[in-house]
Amino acid sequence: MGRITLDKVAKSFGEVNVIPPLDLTIEDGEFVVFVGPSGCGKSTLLRLIAGLEDVSGGQIRIDKVDATHTPPAKRGLAMVFQSYALYPHMSVRKNIAFPMKMANVPQAEQDKRIDYAAKVLNLSDYLDRRPGQLSGGQRQRVAIGRAIVREPAAFLFDEPLSNLDAALRVNMRLEISELHNNLKTTMIYVTHDQVEAMTMADKIVVLQAGVIEQVGSPLELYQTPRNLFVAGFIGSPKMNFFKGADAAGHDAATIGVRPEHLTVSTTEGLWKGTVGVAEHLGSDTFLYVHPETADTVEDTITVRVDGEMALRHGDTVWLTPQDGKTHRFDGAGLRIG
Amino acid sequence: MARAVTTQRKIVATAAAWIIGLAIFFPILWTVLTSFKTEAQAIADPPVWFGFDWTLENYSVVQERSNYFRFLMNSVIIAVGSTVLGLLIAIPSAWSMAFVPGKRTKDVLMWMLSTKMLPAVGVLFPIVLIARFLDLYDTHILLIVVLMLMNLPIIIWMLYTYFKEIPVDILEAARMDGASLRSEIIYVLTPMALPGIASTMLLNIILAWNEAFWTLNLTTTKAAPLTAFIASYSSPEGLFYAKLSAASTMAIAPILIMGWFSQKQLVRGLTFGAVK
Amino acid sequence: MATQHSRAAARLMNAPAVFVLLVWMLIPLCMTIYFSFMDYRPLRGVADCCVGFENYERFVTSSSFLSSVGTTLLMVGGILAITVIGGVLLALLLDQPIWGQGIVRILVIAPFFVMPTVSALVWKNMFMNPVNGLFAYLWKFFGATPIDWLSELPLFSIIWIVSWQWLPFATLILLTAVQSLSSEQLEAAEMDGASALSRFYYIILPHLGRAITVVILIQTIFLLSIFAEIFVTTNGAFGTRTLTYLVYQRVLESQNIGLGSAGGILAVILANIVAIFLMRIVGKNLDN
């Protein structure tokens, strides 16, 4: 079991109020991702759940039990750190065995769980090495192995993949998702990489300055962002925003159109502009268009077109939003409709 | 060095370094050599270098006259005892200041170091009084405690700088893994800081071994360590160079040998953890 | 990492150290302060309370006080100068590529291991003795009259002996610091046309600043309480009586506890002035 409830949880460091009171429920078996810009309090929130920091107010319940003042060792959670935090003086086997040693698990059971973790994580050949003799990806697996053997109520991950190179990151992402499918244990995962968030999460929690902007499934956030912040934060490349007359035409203060929801034509359309930079990714091409007529928030409009489309710097294009793909926001930045 | 160093330059540097190194070491070498001479050869004019009749007589005389081994035992007990006791108190203290720093941590650390600045003479008489009152004068316990207190600020300071280098993440990981504070310190922190702890230990054994103010003033016979043993040779009738040399050699040999064997840790420790 | 649990634990863990140091500092100090206001001479059976600041007055006005402060400053200053300058030069030399670096380093460190009583005795008798000392032979060899070092140049002799003991320490710290200087910086300066001397002055010396501070701090702590070297060699005679030694003599030799205690308190106050000054410097170093 691993249902975690945060009830008006708040945190301040001295004078600095990092997290104003917030409520959040994480269901048993869910894969929840915290995303948000750097410094928004993701790690802090995770560490509050872990018990590595005290809450300044509110209550944390793990499986209905009040754990607000329980020390981290007794919360039955496991954490995987960005720096892996392996014990450098212990072999991989000892590292993985450490939590069980602390819990006085019988030796036979320890061996069984280590074998299991090693098999799942492809670590069987490295059990006698020291962390210093492993690659980054292997270290990360050891850290996960150490978490698995505890059979925790929930796993906490704090940007576990940010020290890995791009290719390895994709691999580990899949492995963690697979692990979740197998174990079906609650996982809370902090990242500022929205691809990780979109691909792994059952539920995404978008944070800004310690405040929850929106909670929902990846698709919900993508299709119906609750406000300008979420609209701009989720989705890559970023949503284009228009104000002024363009927005007024939709009865809104601001409207947003995702780059993939703009139709490009060389002959006619709503907004006219010239192509600045064209990034060819192969399958897709991102065009950064300098508008002549549109009233945009940013200097350029980003457009995602098919990779085959032959447009280059200096070409004149017309852009038109696809039907029903325009997001409308009011003066306070909240979604309309 | 990216460039090849000219051989000539290397020769000059080597010669200079060796000459200076030998000059610095010379008093020790000369003492050891003299300890194997007869008294006559020890003050021969001109001095004899190696071509003398090597004898061990001085050593047996010194042992007979002053019972070297008793002093040696006292030195070992006091140096090791005060260091171990110091570590037991200092490790938790350094842990708390390195890993749970508060607003006043720096001040506390400074204050601790400043107690080291307290001139010992200022409190000599009260300490003697207290020692006599507690019936501890001239005992191992007294010296162990006093030398521990003398060196405690330095032990804490050194451990603090070593602990600071250990990432907090790892201790937090241990906590998440269900380790109690005790297990965290015993199984994670101490092994990781072992090189630093070893350096601290070695340096403090040396400091305690060589400490002369308290050892001379708080002992008479029973607990007197090698500093007192050697001081007894400073009186005029002790003016036999060969015997003085033998006694000196015996007093410094244990530490010198220990120092040379543990050079690497010691060099680290000698910098008091202050320079990386 | 700062939960109430860990903060409470931290306070508990720090308590023994704070407690013992507090006791160690306060109790004897209070006793000394108390004695300093008494006319207390146990050998004569005098123990009168309280004579006010009489002891302080007598201690400060006696001619030996000012001269002992002067001696202390000269001694500590001299030793610091010799070890820091010698240490920098030696560190630069040892940083050069040489054959047998490890062995040379062992030779250079050795004096640090020698207990002060031994080094004082060895220097006093086997080197500085005007009849049988090695220096005497050396002087005679060159046709000069041997010097009775400890009575003719007593302060210098003690500075010399203590410097010999502390030079290894200074050298080692400075060597560590020199080795951490990136060779790129020096090469860049060389490309800019800096001479060896200006490279030393503008790059190496500033880089050593922190290490030199540390050397001065730690050595001062130890040097202010030099005892054994004086005890064994001159016993405080011939102008080698430091403040520490003067107080020691008043307390233990003449058994004038009241006067000695007043001196002890003065020594504590003076040492604290030095300490505050030094702590400022370390405090700054702690930050980075």
Ligand SMILES: Nc1ncnc2c1ncn2[C@@H]1O[C@H](COP(=O)(O)OP(=O)(O)OP(=O)(O)O)[C@@H](O)[C@H]1O
């Ligand atoms: N121990 C602390 N004392 C004071 N302020 C802190 C402390 N820890 C974090 N903060 C502040 O709290 C805010 C949130 O920090 P947090 O580490 O949770 O951000 P984050 O969302 O994890 O950022 P990142 O993506 O960069 O890891 C930051 O502004 C940070 O400066």
Ligand SMILES: [Mg+2]
């Ligand atoms: Mg973070």
